[in-house]
Amino acid sequence: MKEHNPTEDPLYLLSNAVEKGDPTAAEKVKDRLNKSDDPSEMRYLEGLLLLLGEKPGELEDPPDYEDDPEEYWEEY
Numbered sequence: 001m002k003e004h005n006p007t008e009d010p011l012y013l014l015s016n017a018v019e020k021g022d023p024t025a026a027e028k029v030k031d032r033l034n035k036s037d038d039p040s041e042m043r044y045l046e047g048l049l050l051l052l053g054e055k056p057g058e059l060e061d062p063p064d065y066e067d068d069p070e071e072y073w074e075e076y
Contacts, residue, residue, distance in 0.1 A: 011044060018048050026052045 006012045014032060017025040026049065033045040049055070 011041065014045070014048060018051055026054050030054075 010032065014025065014029055017028060022028075029045050029048045029052070033042060033049075036042050036045065
């Protein structure tokens with residue numbers, strides 16, 4: 001069985017870049033996000049963008065806080 005080396009995992013490398021404050025991290029995360037088709041990976045990458053203070057993508061819309069009880073129950 002082949003051992004998993006985390007230093008070769010692209011998500012680990014991106015997370016490490018974000019953690020260390022790499023100035024190119026946001027661009028690298030956005031590039032990976034644009035190429036990904038995996039919803040879990042896309043959410044993770046959007047989380048990294050949030051940590052960087054960047055605007056996240058469009059995976060999830062923020063909840064609508066209108067006074068519409070029916071819409072409230074649909075969203076929650």
